[in-house]
Amino acid sequence: xxxxxxxxxxxxxxxxxxxxxxxxxxxxxxxxxxxxxxxxxxxxxxxxxxxxxxxxxxxxxxxxxxxxxxxxxxxxxxxxxxxxxxxxxxxxxxxxxxxxxxxxxxxxxxxxxxxxxxxxxxxxxxxxxxxxxxxxxxxxxxxxxxxxxxxxxxxxxxxxxxxxxxxxxxxxxxxxxxxxxxxxxxxxxxxxxxxxxxxxxxxxxxxxxxxxxxxx
Numbered sequence: 001x002x003x004x005x006x007x008x009x010x011x012x013x014x015x016x017x018x019x020x021x022x023x024x025x026x027x028x029x030x031x032x033x034x035x036x037x038x039x040x041x042x043x044x045x046x047x048x049x050x051x052x053x054x055x056x057x058x059x060x061x062x063x064x065x066x067x068x069x070x071x072x073x074x075x076x077x078x079x080x081x082x083x084x085x086x087x088x089x090x091x092x093x094x095x096x097x098x099x100x101x102x103x104x105x106x107x108x109x110x111x112x113x114x115x116x117x118x119x120x121x122x123x124x125x126x127x128x129x130x131x132x133x134x135x136x137x138x139x140x141x142x143x144x145x146x147x148x149x150x151x152x153x154x155x156x157x158x159x160x161x162x163x164x165x166x167x168x169x170x171x172x173x174x175x176x177x178x179x180x181x182x183x184x185x186x187x188x189x190x191x192x193x194x195x196x197x198x199x200x201x202x203x204x205x206x207x208x209x210x211x212x213x214x215x216x
Contacts, residue, residue, distance in 0.1 A: 022120065060139055067125050111166045118135045137171055144156050
C-alpha cells in the first residue's frame with residue numbers, strides 16, 4: 001500500500017488551517033441567514049448584500065476588536081466575497097416555501113460552528129478558558145442580534161428557547177476537550193455538533209430553559 005504523502009495531511013493538522021476553514025464556513029452560513037431575513041421582508045438586492053455582510057462578519061468583528069486582533073475580514077477580502085455570494089445565491093433561489101425554515105436551520109448550524117470558532121480563535125490568541133467561552137458565544141450570537149434588530153424581529157436574546165445556550169454549550173465543550181488534550185479537529189467537530197443538536201432539539205421539540213419563577 002502506497003503511504004500517504006505527509007505534505008497532503010499537514011494542513012489538516014495545522015490549527016491555523018482549521019480555524020480558517022471554520023471561519024469561512026461560519027461566515028457563509030450566517031451570511032445566508034442574513035440574506036434570508038432580507039428575503040422575508042422582501043428587500044432589494046442591495047439590502048440582501050448588506051444583511052448578509054453584517055450578519056456574516058458581525059460576531060467575528062466584535063470578537064477580534066475585544067481580543068485586540070486585526071479584524072479578520074479587513075485583512076482578507078474573501079470573507080466579504082463569501083457574504084456577497086451567499087446573498088446572490090439566496091436572491092437567485094427566489095420565492096420558496098422552505099425559506100423561513102432554512103433560516104432557522106442554518107442559524108442552528110452557525111450557532112454550533114461559530115461558537116467553536118470564536119472559542120478556538122480566542123484560545124489561539126492566548127485568552128483564558130472562560131474568556132474563550134465568552135468570545136465563542138459572542139461570535140456565534142452577535143451577528144444574529146444585529147440581523148434581527150435590522151429586520152425588526154424579536155432579538156434572539158429575548159427568546160426563552162435554546163439559542164444562545166447552544167453556542168455557550170459548544171464553546172464550553174470545545175474548551176473542555178482542548179483542556180483534555182483532544183486534537184483540534186475532533187474537538188471542534190464534536191463541540192459544533194453538540195451545539196447544533198441542542199438548537200435542533202429546540203426547533204423540533206420546543207426545548208427551552210426554565211424562566212424565573214413567579215410567586216404563584
